[in-house]
Amino acid sequence: MAASPSMTIMIAAVRKAARGVQRDFGELSNLQVSVKGPGDYVTAADKRCEKVLRTELEKARPGYGFLMEESGAVKGSDPDHRFIIDPIDGTTNFMHSLPLFAISVALERKNEIVAAVTYNPISDELFTAEKGAGAFLNNKRLRVANRTDIHEALVGCGIPHRGSEGQAEHRAELALLQAKTIGLRRLGSATLDLAFVAAGRLDAFWERNLHPWDLAAGVLLVREAGGFTSDCDTDANPLQTGNIIAANADLLPLIKKELAAAKKVIGA
Ligand code: LIP
Numbered sequence: 001m002a003a004s005p006s007m008t009i010m011i012a013a014v015r016k017a018a019r020g021v022q023r024d025f026g027e028l029s030n031l032q033v034s035v036k037g038p039g040d041y042v043t044a045a046d047k048r049c050e051k052v053l054r055t056e057l058e059k060a061r062p063g064y065g066f067l068m069e070e071s072g073a074v075k076g077s078d079p080d081h082r083f084i085i086d087p088i089d090g091t092t093n094f095m096h097s098l099p100l101f102a103i104s105v106a107l108e109r110k111n112e113i114v115a116a117v118t119y120n121p122i123s124d125e126l127f128t129a130e131k132g133a134g135a136f137l138n139n140k141r142l143r144v145a146n147r148t149d150i151h152e153a154l155v156g157c158g159i160p161h162r163g164s165e166g167q168a169e170h171r172a173e174l175a176l177l178q179a180k181t182i183g184l185r186r187l188g189s190a191t192l193d194l195a196f197v198a199a200g201r202l203d204a205f206w207e208r209n210l211h212p213w214d215l216a217a218g219v220l221l222v223r224e225a226g227g228f229t230s231d232c233d234t235d236a237n238p239l240q241t242g243n244i245i246a247a248n249a250d251l252l253p254l255i256k257k258e259l260a261a262a263k264k265v266i267g268a
Helices: 005-031 039-060 091-095 167-180 190-198 212-224 251-266
Strands: 065-068 072-074 081-089 102-109 112-120 125-130 134-137 154-157 183-185 204-207 228-230 244-247
Touching: 005 039, 005 081, 005 091, 005 102, 005 112, 005 125, 039 065, 039 081, 039 091, 039 102, 065 212, 081 091, 081 190, 081 212, 102 190, 102 212, 112 190, 112 212, 125 190, 125 212, 134 212, 154 167, 154 190, 167 183, 167 251, 190 204, 190 212, 190 244, 204 251, 212 228, 212 244, 228 251, 244 251
Parallel strands: 065 081, 154 183, 154 204
Antiparallel strands: 065 072, 081 102, 102 112, 112 125, 125 134, 204 244, 228 244
């Protein structure tokens, strides 16, 4: 199916922003040795990328609103549409010259995500999805993995930042899922983890305390690849709670059961 005009615009904006990110990533190796470290440089790269995305998308869709990791929410004159942007998801990886991060743009229409682009500018992998039209990696159709046995499942996760909430709960979850699955992976970019679930590279993924810009594109990618997403504990929308499980229909409840068991272990 041909890409919609909105998708074409989103891909063009992401590819343009990616050129700067590729340049900045190349420069980073020179900065790793400085005492100050690359922190400020990375923040500047993040902001530059977001600015290019906003400028390009605004040019093509002047009335749409924005929700952006760096600049927050901007209301548009069109109340039904907004772009949700994470300029570099996996900033810690980027900062360490680890090429596992992505530019992520989603289009929301009347509170529903209808188009998604997640692009790793280093591997040149472009994940796209449109509501009702499937999910693709560089134009190749994606399907989630069909493994149904949790003992065979390779499962991605997040790890809370030092000092943030939910440390004990996370350790209990890790222990239970490590014992049940074939392996756990912590890649450091939720948007890529979700794209990898869509591509069947990971059988499932869970992470808590995320933001809408970490999740918006990935949720649509997973659904359009035939998978499901859920809040970790309830039936609420993960885009609202920030807690997500993504998997096929068989594995998702099995992962959720382990997360519930972890709560019991810590008495929560
Ligand atoms: C990361 C998020 C990412 C998530 C990681 C981490 P960073 O933060 O952007 O989506 O999976 O657990 O929180 O590295 O960008 O600060």
